[in-house]
Amino acid sequence: MISQDIRKLAPEQDPLRMGMGWTVEDLSKPQIMVESTFGDSHPGSAHLLSLVEETVAAVNQHGGKAARYFATDICDGMAQGHDGMNYSLASRDMLAGMIEIHAGATPFDGGVFISSCDKAVPAHLMGIGRVNMPSILVTGGVMNAGPDLLTLEQIGIYAAQCARGEITEEKLQWYKQHACPSCGACSFMGTASTMQVMGEALGLMLPGTALLPACSTLLTDAARQAGEQVLALAKLGLRPRDMVTRESFENAVMVHAAISGSTNSLLHIPAIAREFGIDFDAELFDRLHRGAHYLLDIRPAGRWPAQYFTYAGGVPRVMEEIRQVLHLDAMTVTGKTLGENLDELKRSGYYDRCDEDCAKVGLRWQDIIRPYDKAIGTDGAIAILKGNLAPDGAVIKHTACPKEMFQATLRARPFDCEEDALAAVLRHDIQPGDAVFIRYEGPKGSGMPEMFYTSEAISSDPALGRSIALITDGRFSGASTGPSIGHVSPEAAEGGPIALVETGDLIRIDIPNRRLDIVGIAGREMPQKEVAAVLEERKAAWVKPESKYTRGVMKLFTQNARSPMEGGGME
Numbered sequence: 001m002i003s004q005d006i007r008k009l010a011p012e013q014d015p016l017r018m019g020m021g022w023t024v025e026d027l028s029k030p031q032i033m034v035e036s037t038f039g040d041s042h043p044g045s046a047h048l049l050s051l052v053e054e055t056v057a058a059v060n061q062h063g064g065k066a067a068r069y070f071a072t073d074i075c076d077g078m079a080q081g082h083d084g085m086n087y088s089l090a091s092r093d094m095l096a097g098m099i100e101i102h103a104g105a106t107p108f109d110g111g112v113f114i115s116s117c118d119k120a121v122p123a124h125l126m127g128i129g130r131v132n133m134p135s136i137l138v139t140g141g142v143m144n145a146g147p148d149l150l151t152l153e154q155i156g157i158y159a160a161q162c163a164r165g166e167i168t169e170e171k172l173q174w175y176k177q178h179a180c181p182s183c184g185a186c187s188f189m190g191t192a193s194t195m196q197v198m199g200e201a202l203g204l205m206l207p208g209t210a211l212l213p214a215c216s217t218l219l220t221d222a223a224r225q226a227g228e229q230v231l232a233l234a235k236l237g238l239r240p241r242d243m244v245t246r247e248s249f250e251n252a253v254m255v256h257a258a259i260s261g262s263t264n265s266l267l268h269i270p271a272i273a274r275e276f277g278i279d280f281d282a283e284l285f286d287r288l289h290r291g292a293h294y295l296l297d298i299r300p301a302g303r304w305p306a307q308y309f310t311y312a313g314g315v316p317r318v319m320e321e322i323r324q325v326l327h328l329d330a331m332t333v334t335g336k337t338l339g340e341n342l343d344e345l346k347r348s349g350y351y352d353r354c355d356e357d358c359a360k361v362g363l364r365w366q367d368i369i370r371p372y373d374k375a376i377g378t379d380g381a382i383a384i385l386k387g388n389l390a391p392d393g394a395v396i397k398h399t400a401c402p403k404e405m406f407q408a409t410l411r412a413r414p415f416d417c418e419e420d421a422l423a424a425v426l427r428h429d430i431q432p433g434d435a436v437f438i439r440y441e442g443p444k445g446s447g448m449p450e451m452f453y454t455s456e457a458i459s460s461d462p463a464l465g466r467s468i469a470l471i472t473d474g475r476f477s478g479a480s481t482g483p484s485i486g487h488v489s490p491e492a493a494e495g496g497p498i499a500l501v502e503t504g505d506l507i508r509i510d511i512p513n514r515r516l517d518i519v520g521i522a523g524r525e526m527p528q529k530e531v532a533a534v535l536e537e538r539k540a541a542w543v544k545p546e547s548k549y550t551r552g553v554m555k556l557f558t559q560n561a562r563s564p565m566e567g568g569g570m571e
Helices: 002-009 013-018 048-061 083-105 120-131 152-163 169-178 191-201 217-236 246-259 265-275 283-289 307-311 314-321 338-348 350-360 418-426 452-459 528-541 552-560
Strands: 031-036 065-070 110-115 135-139 382-385 393-397 407-415 434-438 469-472 484-489 506-510 515-521
Touching: 002 013, 031 048, 031 083, 031 217, 048 065, 048 110, 048 217, 083 120, 083 265, 083 552, 110 120, 110 217, 120 135, 120 191, 120 265, 135 191, 135 217, 152 169, 152 452, 191 246, 191 265, 191 314, 246 265, 246 283, 246 314, 265 283, 283 382, 307 350, 314 338, 314 350, 338 350, 407 418, 407 515, 418 434, 418 452, 434 452, 452 469, 469 506, 515 528
Parallel strands: 031 065, 031 110, 110 135, 407 434, 434 469, 469 484
Antiparallel strands: 382 393, 393 484, 407 506, 506 515
16 A cells, blocks of 8 residues: 555654554554544534544544544635635635645545535545545535524525615524524535535445435444445555546536536536546536436425435435436446445335435425426526627526526626625616626636625515526525526636626527627617627727735636636636
């Protein structure tokens, strides 16, 4: 094993490890890195130390020696409403970089990676692909819903209602004090929950372990099982790139369609694939989503909190329902194929336990995960739009978009930052028929923050939620609903067409035909050649704004970030 080879090359390793309590016998055992995002950063990471200790104990009990490594993540929820959100996407790449540093500086025979949330899970998946040592992902599960099934994604709506005087400050405070009753990822199918599901769908987690209730003993069982199984992978020398193929990523996208997953997956999946040496662009999402059956009745698009997902059977149940479109021969961390795992779960009584959990909340699994032939929708959840406004593409979650906006011509109202756009919405300066633009918020602009508050202010306004669009080179929260189009590429900071839009330009949205175009200037529709000529004149006069980042991480990130449609990560 590599750890033993390194011992021969670096004689200082043995005494240094004995200095932190290792025995002579420990030195010759398979050495396993247990990397987590434990920290008091947010509820998704605050409980992870207990899972780390379960994994460490299992490794040590089964003939290995575990070493704990930590690099905590940030919380997109806590970063909302201020410039802290600009650090969010950059943090993903920094966390992946720390995994590379930890595993590269002191090579191990295998690793267990423990995380829960928006940037941590994709960072760990990127790191697993990059270091390519035998590895298993363990996710920290999902928090319980609050009273009356209150969940955190509703707070943005209530805050906007309070700002408009529709509910009292006291009522808003009550919602805020009851929305997060436990640790774990937020209880809706946002980015954190989506990426936990993606980890299992890629075959890098033990079957049925994504999105478990954070307070459940099932989660501690999963951590122990991962500690045992990683030793088996290490002894076999079975590495992530040996298992995860293009077909594995196609499986993940088909599951993504079935659960109506977060649009942020369009940033993370291509970035993860890149670390596995697989070219997987965002347009493949569109191709695979077309005709895909959307099954999951979980918020924000559905009725139930995410804790119900596991009650209904979780990722395995979703995969059983879409089994005919999956690559069942894809390898997984069990050392078996996906098809073998699914068959084994049926024999094990897994679904009987799930049915009992559903009965406890007065539901059947079919109320939460629809059967394939009774799908909520049959055209997936994500569409990639292209046109003269987004030559390289833009992303919309059409399952969260009002049907009225599937084909619409709107008046442009551009803003160069989210704060100005949000203020205009709350002042009622935005009218039905407007297309609100928020630009210079892409990876090279401000780091690609979420436009969550503006999207929530729009979707919670009865006059606007079904009559305007929000278009940005930034991104959206996995909790966002409404006519929200993000990731517009090329971004404004690179002089993309979104930087050239002026007030009154006519914007055509055509989701069925996957188009996003500027079709008129100053309120008058014009032939495309004339529109192109106007845009050329504007481009000649455009001056790239100076970056507000002159040092540190954000300078490094914005100078080296890739296009949103290529994952938004650093080159």
